[in-house]
Amino acid sequence: MTDKRTPPLTPAVLHILIALSAGELHGYAIMKQVQQDSDGEVSMGPGTLYGSLNRMMAAGLVAESAKRSAPELDDARRIYYRITPQGKAALDAELQRLEQVVAVARQRKTGLAS
Amino acid sequence: MKARQRAIYAWLIARFPAAYRARVGQSMLDTFDDLLEREQASLFNLYADACLHLLKENLMQTNLRFVIVAILALLCGFVPRALGLQVPGSVYVVWGVLALLIGAAQSDIRTMLVSGGLFGMLLALSLLAPGMASAPDTLGYVAMLVFVSLAAVGAGILAGAAGFWARNRLIS
Numbered sequence: 001m002t003d004k005r006t007p008p009l010t011p012a013v014l015h016i017l018i019a020l021s022a023g024e025l026h027g028y029a030i031m032k033q034v035q036q037d038s039d040g041e042v043s044m045g046p047g048t049l050y051g052s053l054n055r056m057m058a059a060g061l062v063a064e065s066a067k068r069s070a071p072e073l074d075d076a077r078r079i080y081y082r083i084t085p086q087g088k089a090a091l092d093a094e095l096q097r098l099e100q101v102v103a104v105a106r107q108r109k110t111g112l113a114s
Numbered sequence: 115m116k117a118r119q120r121a122i123y124a125w126l127i128a129r130f131p132a133a134y135r136a137r138v139g140q141s142m143l144d145t146f147d148d149l150l151e152r153e154q155a156s157l158f159n160l161y162a163d164a165c166l167h168l169l170k171e172n173l174m175q176t177n178l179r180f181v182i183v184a185i186l187a188l189l190c191g192f193v194p195r196a197l198g199l200q201v202p203g204s205v206y207v208v209w210g211v212l213a214l215l216i217g218a219a220q221s222d223i224r225t226m227l228v229s230g231g232l233f234g235m236l237l238a239l240s241l242l243a244p245g246m247a248s249a250p251d252t253l254g255y256v257a258m259l260v261f262v263s264l265a266a267v268g269a270g271i272l273a274g275a276a277g278f279w280a281r282n283r284l285i286s
Contacts, residue, residue, distance in 0.1 A: 026141065
């Protein structure tokens with residue numbers, strides 16, 4: 001059963017956590033990663049991205065990273081974000097919940113077909 | 115030109131709540147630069163996106179929603195009077211629907227109770243207060259005003275709670 005203390009994540013939060021699970025990224029890179037992960041199906045505007053990041057930081061799911069890119073490669077001022085242990089736990093819980101949903105849906109679909 | 119576009123975006127970011135700006139304001143500005151330079155994103159879309167989220171964040175994080183509640187309630191009460199109507203039952207229907215919507219929009223039960231109560235109280239005041247000056251029995255009128263206000267507060271809270279409950283039922 002779904003744990004009442006961890007409500008389902010919004011699609012934007014889920015996509016951001018999945019993007020950050022691969023490593024620390026800055027805002028623009030998160031947008032591109034989400035686009036890539038979803039085969040271009042999900043395109044996040046800055047408002048949605050930073051509104052979600054703001055709430056995720058307040059909830060302790062992500063945090064600002066100390067990482068700064070090399071100045072010759074990129075803008076050294078860029079702020080990177082990383083997933084926290086709490087964020088990993090929330091992602092795991094959400095993936096488990098989605099797996100359950102898919103399993104139930106598959107069972108129903110099989111029942112309808114037979 | 116680019117500096118000016120950036121300055122406008124920075125001005126918009128400066129209008130966000132302080133906690134929002136502190137957490138992600140600078141990063142948002144950097145992303146604006148990236149989107150303009152690397153993707154030639156539409157400036158109109160970027161500004162519109164920022165404006166919409168500015169409104170949303172301010173509604174979510176400040177008391178602006180209470181101001182909207184107050185304006186809606188006062189409009190509900192005053193507009194029919196201004197039009198010379200006899201405050202028909204339809205006003206209460208509009209009020210009920212609005213309270214339901216407001217209840218549904220609340221993110222927590224405490225805010226819902228406050229805004230529902232405020233809505234009911236302001237509506238009752240706007241419906242009844244303009245008639246006070248011409249009322250023959252002021253004391254009786256004040257008693258009625260208090261009674262109806264309290265009833266409206268209760269009804270506002272109930273309607274807001276119903277909206278809150280319906281929203282949670284629909285989402286979960």
